[in-house]
Amino acid sequence: MNDIWIIITASLVAANAAILGSFLIMRRMAMVGDAISHAVLPGIVIAYFLTNSRASFPMLMGAAASGMIVTTFIQFFNKKVKLQNDASIGISYTFLFAVGIILISFFGSNVDLDQECVLYGEIAYVPIDTLFIGELNIGPRQFWILLTTLIIIVSAVIMAYRKLVLTTFDEAFASAIGINVVFWQYYLMAGVSLTTVVSFESVGAVLVIAFIAGPPATAYLLTHSFKRMIYLSILIGIVCSIIGYYTAVWLNGSIAGAISSVIGLVFAIVFAVDLFKRRQVSRQVTQTSN
Amino acid sequence: MMTGNSVETHNLTVIYNKKPAIWNIDFTLPAGKIIGVMGPNGSGKSTLLKAIMGIIEPNIGYAKIFDKDLDDVRERVSYVPQRQSVDWDFPASVWDVVAMGRYARKGMLKRLSAEDKSIIEESLEKVNMTAFAQRQISQLSGGQQQRVFLARALAQQADIYFMDEPFVGVDAATEEAIINLLKSMRDQGKTLIVVHHDLHTAQDYFEWMVLLNTRLVRVGPVEDVFNQETLTETYGGTLTTLSKVASLLQEKSFPMRHK
Ligand SMILES: Nc1ncnc2c1ncn2[C@@H]1O[C@H](COP(=O)(O)OP(=O)(O)OP(=O)(O)O)[C@@H](O)[C@H]1O
Ligand SMILES: [Mg+2]
Numbered sequence: 391m392n393d394i395w396i397i398i399t400a401s402l403v404a405a406n407a408a409i410l411g412s413f414l415i416m417r418r419m420a421m422v423g424d425a426i427s428h429a430v431l432p433g434i435v436i437a438y439f440l441t442n443s444r445a446s447f448p449m450l451m452g453a454a455a456s457g458m459i460v461t462t463f464i465q466f467f468n469k470k471v472k473l474q475n476d477a478s479i480g481i482s483y484t485f486l487f488a489v490g491i492i493l494i495s496f497f498g499s500n501v502d503l504d505q506e507c508v509l510y511g512e513i514a515y516v517p518i519d520t521l522f523i524g525e526l527n528i529g530p531r532q533f534w535i536l537l538t539t540l541i542i543i544v545s546a547v548i549m550a551y552r553k554l555v556l557t558t559f560d561e562a563f564a565s566a567i568g569i570n571v572v573f574w575q576y577y578l579m580a581g582v583s584l585t586t587v588v589s590f591e592s593v594g595a596v597l598v599i600a601f602i603a604g605p606p607a608t609a610y611l612l613t614h615s616f617k618r619m620i621y622l623s624i625l626i627g628i629v630c631s632i633i634g635y636y637t638a639v640w641l642n643g644s645i646a647g648a649i650s651s652v653i654g655l656v657f658a659i660v661f662a663v664d665l666f667k668r669r670q671v672s673r674q675v676t677q678t679s680n
Numbered sequence: 681m682m683t684g685n686s687v688e689t690h691n692l693t694v695i696y697n698k699k700p701a702i703w704n705i706d707f708t709l710p711a712g713k714i715i716g717v718m719g720p721n722g723s724g725k726s727t728l729l730k731a732i733m734g735i736i737e738p739n740i741g742y743a744k745i746f747d748k749d750l751d752d753v754r755e756r757v758s759y760v761p762q763r764q765s766v767d768w769d770f771p772a773s774v775w776d777v778v779a780m781g782r783y784a785r786k787g788m789l790k791r792l793s794a795e796d797k798s799i800i801e802e803s804l805e806k807v808n809m810t811a812f813a814q815r816q817i818s819q820l821s822g823g824q825q826q827r828v829f830l831a832r833a834l835a836q837q838a839d840i841y842f843m844d845e846p847f848v849g850v851d852a853a854t855e856e857a858i859i860n861l862l863k864s865m866r867d868q869g870k871t872l873i874v875v876h877h878d879l880h881t882a883q884d885y886f887e888w889m890v891l892l893n894t895r896l897v898r899v900g901p902v903e904d905v906f907n908q909e910t911l912t913e914t915y916g917g918t919l920t921t922l923s924k925v926a927s928l929l930q931e932k933s934f935p936m937r938h939k
Contacts, residue, residue, distance in 0.1 A: 416767070416770060416771075472697075549789070552783050552789075556780055556783065558770070559766060559767070559770045559772065559777075559780075560761065560765070560766045560780070562730065562735050562759065562761045562765055563759055563761055563780070563832075565733075565734070565735040566733045566734075566735055566757065566758075566759035566842075567754060567755075567757075567759075567783070567784035567836075568751070568754040568784070610771065613771060614771050614772075614773065614816040614818075615771055615772070615773070615776075616770070616771045616772055616776075618771075619771050
């Protein structure tokens with residue numbers, strides 16, 4: 391039963407990340423997940439000092455708040471200071487991460503708080519932390535949190551699908567027909583913040599980032615339709631979770647590490663095949679034109 | 681026939697990093713005409729269009745379209761951006777992009793109706809891209825991409841069209857097809873505001889003209905504003921431009937020799 395719960399948890403994270411990651415990579419913002427994973431530190435520290443506990447809800451709120459702050463910073467540097475996307479992302483998150491570190495050292499190094507406790511959740515422990523209704527065990531807490539998140543993300547994306555696609559593909563046209571481009575950017579980033587922060591706790595930051603960037607990049611090579619790209623990246627994420635999990639069991643290694651590696655490997659294979667096919671096509675073209 | 685004003689700007693000013701891109705632009709344009717916007721690179725043509733459509737917030741001034749605030753006439757306004765402004769590797773088909781033109785009218789949730797679909801097909805037909813409907817947009821030539829953008833604008837069924845350099849990178853035949861299309865739209869009462877670079881064709885294409893060089897140099901009917909003096913003022917007094925303009929005007933005054 392534990393296997394199933396772990397795979398389901400990873401798949402839920404994969405689905406969330408695939409949906410949002412597809413938009414992010416087309417906006418050249420795939421590293422936003424990485425940025426948020428570091429930028430949540432000050433929020434977590436402040437939440438800890440305000441509540442003086444390591445309860446996960448206040449920390450989650452703190453993390454989500456700093457997620458939105460880093461998004462605002464990125465937007466500001468990008469739109470107002472006119473920096474490139476990647477530069478904006480880099481400046482914003484390193485700044486917030488530094489603020490987090492300063493806060494920790496300022497409040498004293500004796501605090502029982504480190505980044506790992508929130509950032510590097512361990513997927514292997516997911517089945518242990520279960521929820522009960524009365525006497526009834528209804529399964530892991532993370533499962534319910536992630537399922538709720540998935541429902542929120544899916545409905546939010548369905549409702550705003552055309553606006554999100556239009557603002558991703560052609561900002562100026564979207565704006566000309568009266569769509570508030572900045573609002574929908576924040577809307578998307580709010581989703582990314584929620585997903586990353588919620589998923590950190592269950593699977594750890596590295597795996598979330600791998601899920602955001604890897605499967606959508608792989609799917610992009612395989613299809614010419616954006617909708618299909620989303621479906622395909624969800625599927626790839628789930629398949630990688632299954633293969634990765636059993637690889638970890640087989641090698642007796644880290645589950646998150648194995649899944650991340652499989653994601654990377656699958657991308658590499660698809661990329662190589664794609665490259666090979668292109669070569670073939672261009673060779674045929676040159677042959678027929680000769 | 682559409683009469684009255686199409687666009688009206690008042691002291692329109694956009695400043696980037698303390699440098700004005702357009703400065704104190706004040707004009708009124710008629711409706712139902714093909715109007716050229718001309719000026720050298722960096723003279724603020726794209727910026728002017730974007731400021732009129734509210735894509736960028738002007739630092740000073742405002743614009744009205746059909747004597748109304750922009751938000752009251754949004755669904756009558758269409759825009760053809762500079763082709764290079766989007767990522768053509770986005771996973772979408774020609775049809776997908778043209779369908780975006782319908783979203784403006786339909787709202788963002790409703791399914792496309794049979795009528796929408798026939799409008800999309802018609803729009804593709806008009807730019808001669810029907811055969812490419814299912815083609816992935818990354819596999820189009822520059823001229824084909826330009827025609828997809830035009831089809832998207834047509835699908836909007838707007839009353840005023842702002843087009844940023846629709847003739848860049850298209851061959852002569854396509855250019856002629858596009859200008860004929862624009863003329864037939866004008867004949868249906870549409871207003872077309874077109875950023876253009878080629879001085880040779882300007883007099884044939886446009887009825888009105890906006891000459892721009894950060895400031896407004898001249899605005900008015902082509903026969904009044906297109907002359908050596910105003911073009912020198914717009915493009916600066918470099919020898920090559922000047923002689924080009926001179927020969928252009930000569931060609932114009934002796935059309936028989938040319939034909
Ligand atoms: N996003 C921006 N940030 C900063 N400066 C800008 C921006 N967009 C345009 N500019 C500047 O404003 C001025 C006008 O630019 P604009 O793109 O409107 O010119 P243009 O007439 O359309 O030029 P082109 O013929 O090359 O298309 C230029 O000096 C340009 O460098
Ligand atoms: Mg321009």
